Amino acid sequence: MSFDLVLADLRIDGVAQDIGITQGRIACLAPPGTLTAAVVEPCGGLLALPGLVDGHIHLDKTFLGLPWIPHRPDDSIAGRIAAERAQRRAIAEPMALRARRLVEYIAQRGTTAIRTHVDIDADVGLAGLEALLKMRGEVAHLLDMQIVAFPQSGVVILSGGAALLEDAVRAGADVVGGLDPACIDEDVEGQLGIIFGIAERHGVPIDIHLHDPGELGAWELRRIAGRSKAAGMQGRVAVSHAYALGEVPEATLARTAAALAEGGVAIMTNGPGTAAMPPVQRLVAEGVTVFCGSDNIRDAWSPYGDGDMLRRAGVVGYRAGLVTDAELRLALDLVTLAPARVLGLPTQGLVEGAPADLVLVAAEGVAEAVATAPARALVVKAGRIIARGSVLA
Amino acid sequence: MSFDLVLADLRIDGVAQDIGITQGRIACLAPPGTLTAAVVEPCGGLLALPGLVDGHIHLDKTFLGLPWIPHRPDDSIAGRIAAERAQRRAIAEPMALRARRLVEYIAQRGTTAIRTHVDIDADVGLAGLEALLKMRGEVAHLLDMQIVAFPQSGVVILSGGAALLEDAVRAGADVVGGLDPACIDEDVEGQLGIIFGIAERHGVPIDIHLHDPGELGAWELRRIAGRSKAAGMQGRVAVSHAYALGEVPEATLARTAAALAEGGVAIMTNGPGTAAMPPVQRLVAEGVTVFCGSDNIRDAWSPYGDGDMLRRAGVVGYRAGLVTDAELRLALDLVTLAPARVLGLPTQGLVEGAPADLVLVAAEGVAEAVATAPARALVVKAGRIIARGSVLA
Numbered sequence: 066m067s068f069d070l071v072l073a074d075l076r077i078d079g080v081a082q083d084i085g086i087t088q089g090r091i092a093c094l095a096p097p098g099t100l101t102a103a104v105v106e107p108c109g110g111l112l113a114l115p116g117l118v119d120g121h122i123h124l125d126k127t128f129l130g131l132p133w134i135p136h137r138p139d140d141s142i143a144g145r146i147a148a149e150r151a152q153r154r155a156i157a158e159p160m161a162l163r164a165r166r167l168v169e170y171i172a173q174r175g176t177t178a179i180r181t182h183v184d185i186d187a188d189v190g191l192a193g194l195e196a197l198l199k200m201r202g203e204v205a206h207l208l209d210m211q212i213v214a215f216p217q218s219g220v221v222i223l224s225g226g227a228a229l230l231e232d233a234v235r236a237g238a239d240v241v242g243g244l245d246p247a248c249i250d251e252d253v254e255g256q257l258g259i260i261f262g263i264a265e266r267h268g269v270p271i272d273i274h275l276h277d278p279g280e281l282g283a284w285e286l287r288r289i290a291g292r293s294k295a296a297g298m299q300g301r302v303a304v305s306h307a308y309a310l311g312e313v314p315e316a317t318l319a320r321t322a323a324a325l326a327e328g329g330v331a332i333m334t335n336g337p338g339t340a341a342m343p344p345v346q347r348l349v350a351e352g353v354t355v356f357c358g359s360d361n362i363r364d365a366w367s368p369y370g371d372g373d374m375l376r377r378a379g380v381v382g383y384r385a386g387l388v389t390d391a392e393l394r395l396a397l398d399l400v401t402l403a404p405a406r407v408l409g410l411p412t413q414g415l416v417e418g419a420p421a422d423l424v425l426v427a428a429e430g431v432a433e434a435v436a437t438a439p440a441r442a443l444v445v446k447a448g449r450i451i452a453r454g455s456v457l458a
Numbered sequence: 459m460s461f462d463l464v465l466a467d468l469r470i471d472g473v474a475q476d477i478g479i480t481q482g483r484i485a486c487l488a489p490p491g492t493l494t495a496a497v498v499e500p501c502g503g504l505l506a507l508p509g510l511v512d513g514h515i516h517l518d519k520t521f522l523g524l525p526w527i528p529h530r531p532d533d534s535i536a537g538r539i540a541a542e543r544a545q546r547r548a549i550a551e552p553m554a555l556r557a558r559r560l561v562e563y564i565a566q567r568g569t570t571a572i573r574t575h576v577d578i579d580a581d582v583g584l585a586g587l588e589a590l591l592k593m594r595g596e597v598a599h600l601l602d603m604q605i606v607a608f609p610q611s612g613v614v615i616l617s618g619g620a621a622l623l624e625d626a627v628r629a630g631a632d633v634v635g636g637l638d639p640a641c642i643d644e645d646v647e648g649q650l651g652i653i654f655g656i657a658e659r660h661g662v663p664i665d666i667h668l669h670d671p672g673e674l675g676a677w678e679l680r681r682i683a684g685r686s687k688a689a690g691m692q693g694r695v696a697v698s699h700a701y702a703l704g705e706v707p708e709a710t711l712a713r714t715a716a717a718l719a720e721g722g723v724a725i726m727t728n729g730p731g732t733a734a735m736p737p738v739q740r741l742v743a744e745g746v747t748v749f750c751g752s753d754n755i756r757d758a759w760s761p762y763g764d765g766d767m768l769r770r771a772g773v774v775g776y777r778a779g780l781v782t783d784a785e786l787r788l789a790l791d792l793v794t795l796a797p798a799r800v801l802g803l804p805t806q807g808l809v810e811g812a813p814a815d816l817v818l819v820a821a822e823g824v825a826e827a828v829a830t831a832p833a834r835a836l837v838v839k840a841g842r843i844i845a846r847g848s849v850l851a
Contacts (some may be wrong), residue, residue: 133822136781338776342732368786368829369776383731383762388529393761429526436761 068092068102070448075108075425077415084113086421089447094417106450108425111442112434114397115414116177116422117374120404121272121305121333121358123215124164124181125193128363129372131158136368142249142276146218149365150188161196165204167362171372172207173452175424175441179208180272180358180408182215182242185233187223198237207451211408213272214238220259221250227259234267243273247281253288261292270301270409272333275309276340282309283321290321290328299329303407305358307332310348311341318344319351326352331407335360336381338369345385349395356404357381374400375426376438393432421448461485461495463841468501468818470808477506479814482840487810499843501818504835505827507790508807509570509815510767513797514665514698514726514751516608517557517574518586521756522765524549524556529761535642535669539611542758543581554589558597560755564765565600566845568817568834572601573665573751573801575608575635578626580616591630600844604801606665607631613652614643620652627660636666640674646681654685663694663802665726668702669733675702676714683714683721692722696800698751700725703741704734711737712744719745724800728753729774731762738778742788749797750774767793768819769831786825814841 068085074097075082085093085100093100126149128134134152139145153160171179183193194214201210214233220226220243234241241263246256264271271293277285286307293302304325310318310332325332331354334343348355357377362370381387382396405413412419425443428434444452451458461478467490468475478486478493486493519542521527527545532538546553564572576586587607594603607626613619613636627634634656639649657664664686670678679697686695697718703711703725718725724747727736741748750770755763774780775789798806805812818836821827837845844851 133826135783135825138782339735339779363829368781368825369772371830379762386732388761389531390528432528432761433526436756437764 066093068100069104070450071100071102071105072113072445073097073100073105073107075111075113077113079430081110082113084415084421086448089421091415091417091419091421094415106443108443111425112428112430113415114175114375114424114426114431114434115401116424116446117175117400118404118408118410119171119176119179119358119372119374119400120356120407121335121360122179122181122372123183123361123364124167124197125160125183126361126364126366127163127167129170130163130166131156137365142245145366149217150186152365159196160193161200164197165200167372168200168204168207169457171374172204172444172446173441173455173457174373174375175444176372176374177208177422177444177446178210178405178408178410180211180213180240180404182213182272183238184217185214185229186216186218187225187229188218190229191233191236194233194236194238206449207446209408209410211239212237213240213242215242215274216244219244219249221252221255230259231263231267234263234269238269240270240272241267243271245275245277246285247277253285257288257292261296264298265296270303271298272303272305275304275307277309279309279312280317282307283313283317286310286321286330287324290324290330293328293330302329303331303333305333306337306340307334307343308337308340310343318347322348322351322353331356333358334381335377336384342384345381345387345399346392346395354403354407355399356407357399358404373438375434375441378435379438382435390430390432393435396435397431422446459486461493462497463843464493464495464498465506465838466490466493466498466500468504468506470506472823474503475506477808477814479841482814484808484810484812484814487808499836501836504818505821505823506808507568507768507817507819507824507827508794509817509839510568510793511797511801511803511806512564512569512572512751512765512767512793513749513800514728514753515572515574515765516576516754516757517560517590518553518576519754519757519759520556520560522556522563523559524551530758535638538759543579543611545758547581552589553586554593557590558593560765561593561597561600562850564767565597565837565839566834566848566850567766567768568837569765569767570601570815570837570839571603571798571801571803573604573606573633573797575606575665576631577610578607578622579609579611580618580622583622584626584629587626587629587631599842600839602801602803604632605630606633606635608635608667609637612637612642614645614648623652624656624660627656627662631662633663633665634660636664638668638670639678640670646678650681650685654689657691658689663696664691665696665698668697668700670702672702672705673710675700676706676710679703679714679723680717683717683723686721686723695722696724696726698726699730699733700727700736701730701733703736711740715741715744715746724749726751727774728770729777735777738774738780738792739785739788747796747800748792749800750792751797766831768827768834771828772831775828783823783825786828789828790824815839
């Protein structure tokens with residue numbers, strides 16, 4: 066059998082392998098030197114990791130590539146949202162250029178699939194969404210892109226907000242988003258009713274930003290889990306951030322984790338710096354899918370963030386206390402297999418039949434790769450080499 | 459006037475400058491193109507930062523450069539200390555080689571001065587200290603090194619511990635260390651009495667590891683501050699970690715911060731992942747010197763850590779919520795001027811008369827440099843170029 070491409074002499078879990086790729090998929094794993102192809106890429110014993118999946122990014126928000134824009138602090142969330150809209154208006158460069166630059170930047174670092182949120186509000190309407198939909202085709206060779214219609218300025222409190230959100234889904238958004246039903250909309254059942262209604266009418270998944278604190282946030286998580294179960298949407302609902310899970314007492318955590326598992330609600334964390342950290346291992350042990358994303362990458366919300374999902378696995382592992390080799394492997398799952406499941410991507414991982422999305426690094430094993438985030442030597446997307454040494458091929 | 463070396467066309471705080479260096483010091487700052495020297499290094503408009511200072515490192519503990527050693531978890535501190543001693547005995551390579559490798563690694567990344575702790579216990583006795591004292595001379599061209607005699611296995615509970623610690627200071631340790639007077643020694647006044655006694659008899663500063671939690675830890679901080687004031691040691695006592703400051707209620711924090719300021723006790727944080735984060739801005743506002751260090755760099759205590767102090771400034775800034783340009787500048791101070799003061803180094807910073815210790819990066823300004831930790835283009839130690847592109851010159 067001959068292949069389109071053979072990646073020769075790499076390592077998977079300590080075992081030297083060749084990978085034979087055909088039609089964008091991993092067709093065969095075999096001992097080194099046994100596969101032939103028109104194109105053979107010698108991999109020099111580098112460690113292969115599955116393509117990195119960024120489960121939560123905001124392509125439309127980044128300032129990356131612009132002259133430095135100082136962070137403007139604001140004590141209230143509403144104030145920060147307003148400040149961001151003002152900053153956005155002041156940037157001359159079209160959003161699509163910044164977003165495209167960020168896509169190339171993260172693709173070079175091994176990200177082969179993303180779930181990006183895009184602001185849907187009275188200011189931008191569907192313009193951001195439309196720009197990303199257009200750009201998605203142009204970068205399809207670099208990464209898979211799922212787009213969430215994100216009501217950054219609220220749903221219920223925004224006049225026409227519900228209709229705008231549904232228009233976004235009609236216009237092509239893959240996922241319907243939400244935001245702090247209690248503390249932004251001050252109407253939990255109102256916002257959830259709208260979001261689940263759109264999801265059910267259009268058959269799209271849900272991903273809700275939830276920063277609401279403590280017992281309030283945990284209660285909202287249980288309400289979301291209850292609605293997910295009632296709607297038969299298990300596995301298609303995610304909540305991003307959910308700091309509350311790191312804040313509540315044990316009894317509340319246990320009850321909420323059980324509800325999330327039963328409702329099939331996944332939790333996204335980026336390993337926050339100052340906010341409470343959801344207890345990753347505990348949630349996973351309770352049967353909850355946990356996955357990771359970059360969230361902010363040098364934008365109005367944070368000057369930090371680099372879009373490097375292997376480094377993000379390290380940030381989350383550092384914050385969650387993942388230190389043994391098994392725990393560091395879990396951290397890798399949080400940026401590969403887990404978000405791939407949430408995004409509904411085909412079977413992922415370095416197995417025959419999976420899409421040939423992978424990244425090569427100089428590390429002895431997965432634990433070292435997560436703890437040290439070495440440079441990406443080679444990135445392969447759908448069987449094509451798209452970057453070498455963190456530079457697009 | 460002619461100089462030994464001119465660094466031509468770099469930027470300091472947004473202003474284009476040349477730096478004229480004579481006898482290892484910054485002799486002159488002047489507009490670009492105005493200084494002459496036998497050796498002129500064109501700097502292409504790169505941003506100059508002061509040499510990075512690692513205020514808390516454990517050169518003797520690192521596994522860096524060895525084959526990957528999986529982390530061995532242990533619920534008790536005593537268990538982890540014992541496990542580390544066992545791991546250390548199992549490593550064939552002499553500690554001095556690992557320590558030397560780490561020194562070169564961090565020097566390439568712009569660290570020009572360190573305070574390293576070295577284990578002093580019944581197992582190793584003074585051997586680790588003696589090895590570092592010998593190595594210090596060999597790497598003096600790369601960085602300044604201050605050595606803390608660190609009683610990793612306790613002081614009071616260790617038979618002969620007090621005498622061993624004093625022997626370490628007699629043998630050349632620059633600073634006397636301590637460790638969790640309550641939870642390791644279970645004798646707060648006993649341990650503090652020994653440490654302050656050694657410090658007063660030998661005229662050395664103090665640096666105490668303190669992981670003891672909550673009100674207990676805060677009370678110990680006040681006891682240390684009280685002893686510092688009574689001994690007239692203000693400015694010569696530091697406490698490393700002090701997680702308690704991130705755990706206690708406001709009233710306790712206020713009282714403890716005031717005591718630390720009055721006692722001249724500095725606080726070292728590495729921006730811990732799972733432990734509570736001391737409130738950096740609050741402490742600084744109360745007049746407490748806060749400084750940073752790497753702490754563990756791939757060792758028995760943590761698989762994380764890379765010794766990169768610019769990245770560490772970002773970790774601490776991320777954990778402490780330092781986001782405005784002024785706050786990001788504070789984060790830089792935590793890895794430059796603040797630890798330089800604690801180490802008692804000569805006037806630091808990019809000013810005439812200061813040692814010519816500096817690092818050049820591609821960044822628009824300090825805020826961007828801290829938030830993104832760009833590669834180190836050039837490192838200068840005592841007026842000599844010691845690394846280019848993170849490779850020793």
